[in-house]
Amino acid sequence: MNELAMNESDTRDRVLKTMLSSQSALLAYAHSMLQDYSAAEDVVQNVFLIVARKYEDFEEGTSIVAWCRPMVRFEVLKYLRNSKREQTVEDRVLQNAMDAAFDEQQTDDLNFRMEYLRNCLAKLPSKRRELLRLRYQDQAGYLSIAEALGISLETVRKSLFRARHSLRNCVDLHIQREVSP
Template sequence: MDQAETGSGDRLTGPETWVDQHGDCLFRYALVRLRDETIAEEIVQETFLAALKSYSAFDGKSSERTWLTGILKHKIIDYFRRRSRQVTFDSLDGLPAESSDLFQQSGEWVDHFDFDRGPIDWGANPARIFENNQFQESLQRCIMHLPDRLSAVFTLREMEELSSDDVCKVLSISTTNLWVMLHRARAQLRKCIEYNWFRKMPG
């Protein structure tokens, strides 16, 4: 931690100490967004190298960790932009629709939520649960199960908190498809979390 406190200008130790100090943290940040260890490692390495190049611009006002995370954020968005030039994100082909087993299949109330399988009450204050490590692991597992295109859209909108317009630009997708993809990603995650967490909680 000492190096982080020394501020701008004179470095006491080489930048390779960043790897031990911040590597795991940046790696986890990248992994939950990119969902692939090799790609996450590459992007973290790119981040360190970019940081080294622009070290003179680091003013020491924020912590080294925050500064590096900021660079990583840009690298992740760049990665998605590059990726959208290789594969098309602007298609709904093969993407699962909201699962129909949550809805009544027949009868007067067809296509309304099924009484047994529809959404349940998550309680008055789920925010307390979000800090829980096990909950976060469940959530990460659910995100890992999203199809690639849905995950990309969801990650940029909800984790990187880009505006809807910017998500469309980065991934070269139409707004119509953006709404459909966000809906499907959220629907799948909602169901996954409800079934793997809230319906399993005792009481």
């Protein structure tokens, strides 16, 4: 297996593991709309299959729940349509209230993650910070970065991979410390 295929496989695995760790939040969201735990499990399972196909669309460092929630909502609506169950006004109001509550929670979670990310970014060596700045702030391509820094394309790829990996591990460590008693 070549390196690109391994990186794609690693990315897919990370996204799916992240979704699995957020499965209870997605189930709660689906259940709040369906009031049927079995149906909610079916919906979230369908979303899991969608995520397995569309994992490349997920932007690492963002909330998997926020990314999956519209998929869950769409699958709930599809489930309701297929089961010929009509949505009442109360159902729609409840769904909107649940959306607002999830948005608020996700905003809080994102604020904590951003603070952790800033702290972890400050700990990276300056060369890695520069690579990340060029790639994500300046939105430079790999080839442009290689030319600007006078390094090979492969060095850019590997260095960015290592920098993202370091940041992810650092942020995860902060989160684990917060969650652990």
